[in-house]
Amino acid sequence: MDITALLLSRLQFAFTVSFHIIFPSLTIGLAAWLTVLEALHLATGRPAYRRVFEFWLKIFGVAFGLGVVSGIVLAFEFGTNWSELSRMSGPIQGPLLTYETFTAFALEASFFGVLLFGRQRVAPWFYLSSTAMVALGTTLSAFWIMVNNSWMQVPVGYVLENGTFVPTDWAKIIFSAVVWVRFPHMLLASYLTGAFCVAATGAWYLLRGQFHAEARIMLRMGLYLAAILVPVQILFGHLTGEYAHDYQPAKFAAIEGRWHDEQPASEVLFAIPDEARQSNRYAISVPVLGSLIGSISFDSKEVGLTRFPPQDRPPVLIPFFAFRIMVGCGIVMLLLAWAGVYSGIKGRLERNRVLLWCTFLSFPLPHIAILSGWFTAEVGRQPWTVYGVLRTADAMTPFLTAQAASISLIVFCAVYVFIFAFGTFYIYRLLRSGPAGGLVLPPAAAIPNRPMSVVGQIGMPNTDLLAQEDSR
Template sequence: MDPTALLLSRLQFAFTISFHIIFPAFTIGLAAWLTVLEAMHLKSGRPVYRTLFEFWLKIFGVAFGMGVVSGVVMGFQFGTNWSVLSRMSGPIQGPLLSYETFTAFMLEAGFFGILMFGRPRVSPWFYLFSTAMVALGTAISAFWIMVNNSWMQVPTGYVLQNGQFVPDDWTQIIFNRVVWVRFPHMLLASYLTGAFCVAATGAWYLLRRCYRAEAHVMLRMGLLLAALMLPIQLFIGHLVGDYVHDYQPAKFAAIEARWHDEEPASEVLIAIPDSSTESNKYAISVPVLGSIIGSMSLSSKEVGLTSFAPKDRPPVLIPFFAFRIMVGCGLLMLALAWLGSWLVLRNRLERSRMLLWGIFLSFPLPWIAILTGWYTAEVGRQPWTIYGVLRTADSGTPFLTASAALTSLILFVVVYAVIFSFGTYYIYRLMRAGPEGLAEGPSLMPAPNRPMSLADPVRVARTYDKAGQ
């Protein structure tokens, strides 16, 4: 494959997957949030839960559609830009993608219509069941994607026949222990994304002094959920690091910017890795901590990048800095969630406008953490597409030209930019409009926690007209 076409194909896949992952991460968490809201409304009968449900349902519908549209091209690229990978791994990756269709897509397609339009036509409990099935479908979809990617990270359960990876043991592929640390890590990341977006929206409304009842519910539920999940997420993240340490030592060394074998190993907190000199500039290190993190030992020997041939080493800069950004976002979210939850429980959060601003501005943090974690995993896997058995340079379409790859890359950037701009603007408009009134029915008066607007007399008049009709 032409080297320029290979580079452009890699950039295209990186761009499309980075764009696409934003929406599933959001909708997985949002679908679970909708299920909780509907269940709490059925149990308590409080109108605020129904109001919030109807409000977030509109946002979920837009984000879900954008996720579907942005994800369609992912499958096309395997055929257009990565045909060798598709041919060799098709016997494994093809069925895995089919399982996603037969399970996750079936649930989502079967119950999405009921979720969006079926409330007046079904019983309340069946509507709750439909909401839960959509949430389950999004989680199952994430599971099959993680099974697929985890097999590429640590290929197991296959034999090589006629130049193809043929499944030999599906239990090793699906129930690989790598899947069962990476999938919960991704699922919790999605739930945290939803939690922080909900909490940030609540903080925004309190800062604007509107929708106070809804804002307090969003802040309480979002922050408390994040405060509980973040320690679990950090622990599972450590387990993910253990699999990288055991199965992908070159990636682990790149993440640590460890150039030479060390016994015991120090932990580089921050530095500027220099591949030309195989050293770190301006490094700040903690002795022995690298052995503790890598092997839970005070004296273990940790491998360095120079133990691998240069052609088998991943780039260092991206995994090194991306990993630290991910961890930094996690720690910052933990601090905000714990401090915010403490003030929520003491009914003092609304008085702390500085913290409200911090929570509001924190909404990009989970997405940044997801993207940087993904970059750590994927760039750190290089130079392999399927780790240890198929190189990225050998995975592309042999006769793809640089001009064709550049054209498709430009088209994707333009189309995705248009989709993202309109979708994001529409979601912003929905959020700025806020949860209008009670969901149980029209109100003749403005919501008590919302300031009177010029549109209210018109809305009241229209309501009287409809009543008269």
């Protein structure tokens, strides 16, 4: 086995899946939000909801296309770089990915065309139903992917026959308790991604004095939704940690930075893990909290990494720091969302420029949280591809050379960077253009109750202008 080829293959898959996950996480959240917008438009008849819907539908279309293009590559990598994994787990992973195609892709492809071209050709109720079907399709796609990945994390419902994983109980595989913790965790992460991207866009427009009615809808709906979802996400994050504690103790010990058994266990808030010395440097710990988090007990014994053979331990630095980055992003998003709700209740949200700037700058946070959470889960699973039964080194394509792996890595990096640059630039152009038909106010009019000096230029009193804008 070529160790260099193994490392390059791992880097390649990590790069492509990290690039890919950005777009599905956004489109899952946007699809659900578009359904809500269309329902609000039908219920209230307010034109601003329609303009916001049409605006975000364009961005959804671009992100959806980028997600599909970048995701196709992952299927090829299973054959080119990880053929042993495909051969051994094909009887389980093959049907799961097929279910995704037959359910998720079928719904998305069938009804997305209605969203793009059917507004004037179908009844309003059918258009709303089509929006909901696209949202359901994106959700089902996430579900089947998480079922697949959760089986690799905690394999159940199979037997090993002639070097192949043969399914014996599909109900155990699909309805595993691990799936129904990790799938909601990923779904909520996607909803939060959509919420913060939408809220950040609304804040940006208000700071620029543009599209006031549409911006208010984006800002308030995004922050209010996040204020509800972040606490629920924290709960499912804790449940996800419990599955790692029970089924993947080595991963849990790496995340905690715990090298030796402790009773009761402390919680390491920050440290620099030193794998050579099997200890932490500059550690800041809270006594007993580790037992409380791990086992909901004040005196439980928590295992350390030294309990496991060195060849069975995951790398420590990446899951240790990635987990803390994810938690940090979650705390910042929670504080920001709750501050937005409080400011909105007080009627100061659109005038609080500090909060608007913080909201605008928050748009990368959910993406960073998702990527760092994914790194925690996948790097923490090492050295296993199928946890406990198939090592990553044994899952690689036999006789794959370092030269072939390096060429494909370079090509993928170049193509993906080009695609990302083009897609990002095009989405930026859409954001600059804003919702079609939205009223662009002068900068002073962007903040209600602020004196304006442009009454003569716009031809109406200040109060009339703001009332007209709010009615939109």
